[in-house]
Each structure stands twice: as C-alpha cells, then as structure tokens.
Amino acid sequence: MKKLLNILMILLSSLAFSQFTKHKPPNNDWDIYPETNISYSIGKEDLKEILTLQSLLAEDRVDEMFEMMGKFGYMPIPNNKNVFSKNSINNDITENEIQPFIFIKNLGNNDNFYENYLQVLFSLTIKTSNGIERTLRVNYKQAAQMYNIVYTLFPIGNSYNSLKNTYNESLGLGEGMTMEWVDRYTVKLSSGKEASIYKASNFSKLSPFIKKKEGYQTFVFEGPGKAESTYIYLKKFSNVPEFDKGEYSVPNLTLMSSISDISKTFKPESRKPFNIDFFMSLENFNDRIWLDN
Amino acid sequence: MKTLLYLLIFIPLVSFGQSKKFKKDYKKNLKSPSFLFMTDWRESNYGNIVFNENVLSKIISNSVKYGYKLIKRDDGQFIFKDGIFKYIWLEKKITDLNYESFPGYSIGSVYKKFYFSSETINDAIVVKVETEISLLEYANVSASQIINYFEFVKNFVKRSYLERFNLESSSQKYDSKSMFDEYYDLVDIYKIWRINEINDYKIEYVLSIGNGTKQIKNKKGSYNNYYKIVFSIESSMTYLSDLAYEKVKTQSNESYNNLRFTIGGEDIRKSNIYDLKSMVNIFLEDCKKNNITTPLITTLKATFEPLDGNTIALSYGLDNDSAVVIKVDPEKWANASKEKRWYVLYHELGHDVLNLDHGEGGKMMFNFADKEYSWDDFFEDKKYMLNFVK
Numbered sequence: 001m002k003k004l005l006n007i008l009m010i011l012l013s014s015l016a017f018s019q020f021t022k023h024k025p026p027n028n029d030w031d032i033y034p035e036t037n038i039s040y041s042i043g044k045e046d047l048k049e050i051l052t053l054q055s056l057l058a059e060d061r062v063d064e065m066f067e068m069m070g071k072f073g074y075m076p077i078p079n080n081k082n083v084f085s086k087n088s089i090n091n092d093i094t095e096n097e098i099q100p101f102i103f104i105k106n107l108g109n110n111d112n113f114y115e116n117y118l119q120v121l122f123s124l125t126i127k128t129s130n131g132i133e134r135t136l137r138v139n140y141k142q143a144a145q146m147y148n149i150v151y152t153l154f155p156i157g158n159s160y161n162s163l164k165n166t167y168n169e170s171l172g173l174g175e176g177m178t179m180e181w182v183d184r185y186t187v188k189l190s191s192g193k194e195a196s197i198y199k200a201s202n203f204s205k206l207s208p209f210i211k212k213k214e215g216y217q218t219f220v221f222e223g224p225g226k227a228e229s230t231y232i233y234l235k236k237f238s239n240v241p242e243f244d245k246g247e248y249s250v251p252n253l254t255l256m257s258s259i260s261d262i263s264k265t266f267k268p269e270s271r272k273p274f275n276i277d278f279f280m281s282l283e284n285f286n287d288r289i290w291l292d293n
Numbered sequence: 294m295k296t297l298l299y300l301l302i303f304i305p306l307v308s309f310g311q312s313k314k315f316k317k318d319y320k321k322n323l324k325s326p327s328f329l330f331m332t333d334w335r336e337s338n339y340g341n342i343v344f345n346e347n348v349l350s351k352i353i354s355n356s357v358k359y360g361y362k363l364i365k366r367d368d369g370q371f372i373f374k375d376g377i378f379k380y381i382w383l384e385k386k387i388t389d390l391n392y393e394s395f396p397g398y399s400i401g402s403v404y405k406k407f408y409f410s411s412e413t414i415n416d417a418i419v420v421k422v423e424t425e426i427s428l429l430e431y432a433n434v435s436a437s438q439i440i441n442y443f444e445f446v447k448n449f450v451k452r453s454y455l456e457r458f459n460l461e462s463s464s465q466k467y468d469s470k471s472m473f474d475e476y477y478d479l480v481d482i483y484k485i486w487r488i489n490e491i492n493d494y495k496i497e498y499v500l501s502i503g504n505g506t507k508q509i510k511n512k513k514g515s516y517n518n519y520y521k522i523v524f525s526i527e528s529s530m531t532y533l534s535d536l537a538y539e540k541v542k543t544q545s546n547e548s549y550n551n552l553r554f555t556i557g558g559e560d561i562r563k564s565n566i567y568d569l570k571s572m573v574n575i576f577l578e579d580c581k582k583n584n585i586t587t588p589l590i591t592t593l594k595a596t597f598e599p600l601d602g603n604t605i606a607l608s609y610g611l612d613n614d615s616a617v618v619i620k621v622d623p624e625k626w627a628n629a630s631k632e633k634r635w636y637v638l639y640h641e642l643g644h645d646v647l648n649l650d651h652g653e654g655g656k657m658m659f660n661f662a663d664k665e666y667s668w669d670d671f672f673e674d675k676k677y678m679l680n681f682v683k
Binding site for chain 1: 540541544545547548549551552553555556557558559578581582583584585586683
C-alpha cells in the first residue's frame, strides 16, 4: 500500500511539475499580450501611393517622386538617410494603426531591376508614456495580425496574359467539364454542380518556373509605366522572434521594378510613361487591367 | 591729456544727442499709422496679432490703406504654403513719392508675410509676422541715409517689444535664409516673454531683427546696393517647428541629391574622371535607368588625345551602334570643372550612343560648350536629352 502511495505521489508531483515547467514553444500563443485591434484604415491608399512612388523611381522621375512624396504627406526622418514617414510634423496619429516607413534604396549596377527601389516597413502606433509613438518591434499577436492585414491589401488573382493564354480553345477539358468566359476578365470552369472562377488581376503570384526569394512571399504587379513589372516581396511571417525579449519585426515589403522579361524581349520604349493622375484616380487596383492593351 | 578731456566731453554729447533724436523720431512715428502697421506696433503693444482669431481679414483690408497689395500666385490665389503653415504676402512699392518716414526719394519695397494655421482667412490664427524692407542706394539716396534709417527702424522695433517683454536670451545667426531664398548677413535673435495679466499664462516669443545687402547691375553695367532689414515676431513654438522644418527640408534635399547623383550605384561626384571607360559605362547605366535600351557595345574606346582649337572631346561612333569611340583632350579636360566634364561627355555620348545631331535633344546637344555648367544645368539638360530619345 505504501509502495502504491509512493508511486502515486511521484506520479502526481511529476505531473504537477511538468505542468509548471512546460516549455513555451516559440510559436505558442500564450495570452500574456492583451488583444489589440489593429487597423489600417488607409491601407489601400497607402499601397496605391507606394506603387506610384516605385513606378516614378523606375522611370528615374526623381523630381516628381519627391513632389508626390510631399503631397502624400511623407517627411524625411531626421538623421536617417533616405527614410521617410507620414505625418511626422503634426503627429496626427491614432493608436493601433499601421503606418508605413519608406526607405529608398539602391541596388547598384545590375541588368534585371531598376537600381532605385523602395523598402517599406509597416510600423504600429502604440501608446507610451511619451504619447503615441510608432514602433517597428511588436509582440507575436500584433505581428501576426499586421502581416495578415498587409497580405490582404493585395487583390491577388491571375495575370491577364496567363489567363488568356491558358483558358482558350487549346485547353483540353476533362469529360463533363465546361469553360465559359463570363466577361473579359473572368472565366468559369464547371463540372456538374461544381464551378471554379478565375479572375484576372494586376497582382499575381510568381510563376512556378521563376526562382523564388527565400523567406518571402512574392507578388508580381503588372502595372502601368515603363517598368516591365514590379516584384513585391513580402517577408514571410516567422514564428521565431527576431529580437530579444521575444519581439517580432513588423511586416516588411520590398518593391523592385524589372527592366525586361526573362526572354529579354520587352523594351521599355514600348510603354507609355507612368500617368500619376490616372493611376491615382482609380478606385480599385483592378479597375484597369494594364496588360490588356 | 587735453585731447582725452575733449573726447570725454564730446562722446556723451554725441550719445545724448543720438538718444534725444531717437526719442523725437520715435514719438513722431508713433503718430504715423502707416509706420506702426509696417512695424507691427499693435502686436508689441496690445498683443493683438499673433495667436488672435479674426485678425487676418482686418490686416488685409487695413493694408490697402497703407499702400500694400496682396502678392498672388500664378493661378490667381493669394494663399501660399510654406512647410506646415500657410501665409499671405503683402507688398508695398516705395516710389510714387509716398516716402512717409523713408528717406526722401527712396526707391524700394516693403514685404510683409503673415504665417497662419488653418485653411481659410476667416479661420486663420496668425503664428508669425515677418517684414522685409529694402532700399536702393543711388544718386538721390546715399548708403548712410539708408543705414541711419534702418538703424532707427531696428531700434524702434526692438524697443517696442523690450519695453513690454522680459528678455530671456539673445543670440546671433549668420547667413539665415531670407524671404526670397537669399541670405541675410546677420540676424539678432531675442527670446522674450511676459505674463498675460488676464490668465497668468506665460507668453514666449522669438523676435528676430537682421540686415543684409544685395548688389544689382544697373543699365550702365555698374552695380548698386540694395540694403535690407528684416524683423519678425513669432511664438517660440512656431520658431522651433520652423527649425525642425528647416532640418527636414535639408534632409529632403540630401535625399534628392543622393538619388540624382547616384547612377549605377555610384555617386558621380566621386567617380574617377580620368577613367573615361568607367564614365562611359555610367552614361550607359543612366540610359538604362531612364528606360532607354542601348545597343550592345562591342567596341569601347575612350582615350586622351590632344584635339585642335577649343574642343574638349570628340565622338567618332555616330551611327555605328556597336562602337563607342571618344577622344578627350587631356589638357582642357584637366582644366575643366567636374560638372563641365560630365556635361561634355554626355554631349559626345549623345552623338555616339543616342545618335543625336546638334540641334536634337535640347541644350546638351548644342554645338558649343558655351559656359561653365552647374550640376543643376547638367541634370536639367540631361533630362531633356534623355526624354527626347525615349
């Protein structure tokens, strides 16, 4: 009986002990952080502005780019080379909002991309003892939420060219399958009661034949202007904290405009310069499919 | 010893005389509404301009009485923007015999800028008033007349404020930016304060008083001096945000230049101007950066060789798309400025790579390198040339 009691004691204490020493895996979401309701109220406008700035950089229209930066409300961050943020002077910011920091970088001499490009860090406004400030280091929950918000800004779909070249008469359809172009940019594949709809978008995922950048989600923006396309690299959300104290980095976006296509047949001379007013006047990103000339 | 005695008697007489004259002029000018308007006397005495509501429209209507008119923008609007504030700009020409307190036969102008927050004149809260007076030295008005008059105005403004405010500190600033993006020689900056009797609130202002000169060429080809004074009053908060804005502006210019000067990842101001091939490669990179596809260059020959006459450089590859052949005169190249070297090289490569003739592609493709070029000339003319090809 005593032996049984001893076994029970050991078992119970080890259970209790294991409960207290249960190791927190890096991706475990313990509720030590309060729920924050992060919003990005002008996310779409910001993205439109960022694409405008990148398109102007790709055409070396530096004067206009700085003029637009001013109009969009970007100010340089003192003592930082080529770093800009919004509303720095009147500090018109509210808590738990995402706000971009823009870094203008140079890739140097290369044949694939225009040398000047943008990197965007999406900061979070937080309340501190000094008032509301922007931070580039956030907790797990905040980082995950911010990543999702930024990811969903992009209306990812199918590249117009690949949609057009794939879903045509030459497509071998399975038995009982039908294909219907609902409108110029939408195709419907049906099989019995099931249907799949494919829509053209200016934003698409990278072709599986192109080597992907490790650790990044890559989107391709086939937009207006002389650049062949703009590669948008969104750093993947990692469960592993990047800084001490278990802090995570805010979403990080890099935009690079390509000079030509893989076959090097694209010539920038074939395109009209980026039209700022027209692009900014569009309400939605896919109101105009730029590859459909 | 005798001389010293004379001096001791003479100096107090002079200073006493000056102070008496100043007092007399001060009293006289207190009766001139136009002078009081020009020197913002109502602000120093009654504090009813800065941080007061509904004053800007009154100022605009009063200004007409004293001969001022609103400066308008190209689109006809008269509200300008500078940094985080807006401003209206008044101008008064000192001609037409309206000399008032100015020295007789004066030629010049008074400019007043009223900076304000908010969007419209009706909602405007004035945060800063800046005044610049400039007078021309010519046969009828001597430099000493102008200087004496300006000294009086400066002292009048200073006294008006210091009679009613406490002086916290004073400092001097050299080469500060003028209204017209030029520079004043020296500006005295006074930090002043007083307690508002009604609510015990501490009012802190920055009073700036300075002067400068500008030379202008007359019809005879000789130069005349324009003498200027500036004075401004603003809240210390506005002064600090002005400083912050100035810093931001400088940083913006640095970023702008950083992008302009960097081609192929290299700052062209720092490139080796004796390595002609690398300079040609920078030009090719610049074409790429500007969305211009250049032909594949199989022959690139850029050499230093003496050239006849004033020619600094010559191209020999016009209409031969695969070859770039440039000859540069070593002596003239060594004596040219960095800006001119780049300008000349872009001109020659305009022929060689872009197949442009003189008269095509704007000023950069003009027949002669006719002057000393600035970096702004280089970027402006390069932009035109590359846009011509696009």
